[in-house]
Amino acid sequence: MAVNVSEFCTQASSILQFVGWVLTFFKIGIPLVIIAYGMVDFGKAVVASEDNEIKNQTRRLLYRALAGVVIFFIPTLVMWIFGAISEYNDSYAKANFDMCKTCVLSPWDCS
Secondary structure, three states, X not given: OOOOHHHHHHHOHHHHHHHHHHHHHHHHHHHHHHHHHHHHHHHHHHHHOOHHHHHXXXXXXXXXXXXXXXXXXXXXXXXXXXXXXXXXXXXHHHHHXXXXXXXXXXXXXXX
């Protein structure tokens, strides 16, 4: 039984668009949450006036920022994977994978 992969992006466009919206939300929301938590944690540490607490909060903020950067670059990784896949296919399948990439990376342009 042969599998027709060329229609995958067309059939899964609504799912891919939803994934795109989730990624867009995370790209905007995660930095805002990191900034808010950082402000609250540093505020508590400064009010406590303890050097160890300030160092601990600095370390926590660094870990949160690294996690935010990793999440922010997930769409770049997805784009790279779709680009690598589309290079190995014929022109119709490549156009279809371009639709997948568009739905994930810019869901407002997915049709």
